[in-house]
Amino acid sequence: MMDVFARAPKAADPASARSALKQLDDSGLVAAYLDGEKRAFGELVERYQTRLLNFVYRTTGDRERAEDLVQETFIRVYRHLHRFDQSKKFSTWIYTIASNLAKNELRNRSRNPLVLFQTIKKNWDADARPLEWEDNTYRPDDLFRKRHLKSMVENTVDQLPEHHRTVFILREMEGKTYEEIADITGANLGTVKSRLNRARNNFAQLIAPLLD
Amino acid sequence: MTSCERFLAGYSAFRDDALPWEERVEMEVHLDECPSCARYDRVVSRGADVFRELPQLELSEDFAARLQHRIYTEDLEAARARNASRSATALATMGVAAAIAAAAWVPLVRYYADGEAPRQAAASTVPFAARLAAWDGPAHREAGRVTSQLVRLGVAVTELPYHDLVFKKDGPLVATVAAYTEGDVLAR
Ligand SMILES: [Zn+2]
Secondary structure (H helix, E strand, C coil), X not given: CCCHHHHCCCCCCHHHHHHHHHHCCHHHHHHHHHCCCCHHHHHHHHHHHHHHHHHHHHHHCCHHHHHHHHXXXXXXXXXXXXXXXXXXXXXXXXXXXXXXXXXXXXHHCCCCCCCCCHHXXXXXXXXXXCCCCCCCCCCCCHHHHHHHHHHHHHHHHHHCCHHHHHHHHHXXXXXXXXXXXXXXXXXXXXXXXXXXXXXXXXXXXXHHHHHC | CCHHHHHHHHHHHHHCXXXXXXXXXXXXXXXXXXXXXXXXXXXXXXXXXXXXXXXCCCCCCCHHHHHHHHHHHHHHHHHHHHHHHHCCCHHHHCCCEEEXXXXXXXXXHXXXXXXXXXXXXXXXXXXXXXXHHHCCCCHHHHXXXXXXXXXXXXXXXXXXXXXXXXXCXXXXXXXXXXXXXXXXXXXX
């Protein structure tokens, strides 16, 4: 009788092989995979699946599609890993793939976001400007603010134009460096810096009435 | 440029600690002296904190199984392509697939129903799905057993590399056992 699965593991014990993989950093996993240790791909999936899901979800605002796009990201990694330049950072590469897929998704659908903040929209790309002092006419009451702060912040980020939103998420949520953001978005360093400053300024304009 | 304009223009770099020391000090001093810019800094910081603390989405339960199925399809395509280049006649008999999806994994079941896999293999593997669903031991052991059944049927089984890709010992059983034939046994 032929048990094809008996001859798979390199290490004697699959559990210890898996925990050995967990000790490796990303580039170690990529090298192990290319060296024939196929389980290394599973470890990369484990490592990135939830992070990417949240990144893509925050970028596209669509939970269902986010999962499909993360699947697609892994398939592309699987397909092209043998061509990945191992001198580069794996995390930057996989975020680049996910980010491009998210961007295409947004391009392919007409977004119909809840328009909460119409007044600001014309000024997205203007230079950073100071906050208006409190305008009590539009200021939500404390109970409303407390109850809705999280969803308002979520909506606020969703309101940002895509090229602002992506850099904002990559910096504030993912903690990427300017250089990594430039690689991931394909923009140059100066553009990343100015987009990030504008994104933060717009974010502040939108969120200020809720926060103090 | 007023000092407030300078502050706002350089704010992002200040927040990311990317300013030269002298400029950083200049910003700190302005922050101390200007209530408007201090408020700006407070709003961005607190807003970003709230944003970071938003609940994280979790993957749906069938995420791993769906990914595994797609990878399986990728491998199958690659194997087909390899075989096609190896021999033209192999093309007709290649791609005979036999797989078991554990725990009511509908897409794969449908995959069989579409008739893409040989009836013999599909028929022989369906009862194993129920067994796999109840199985909480090492996935590869049960997989090996199923594979043996396929071998008995005359299917030349080739190992695919991801049989334990997402196997979780304590979680729901999501392992997918997949094998494909390289010969023409089932075509007889
Ligand atoms: Zn100021």
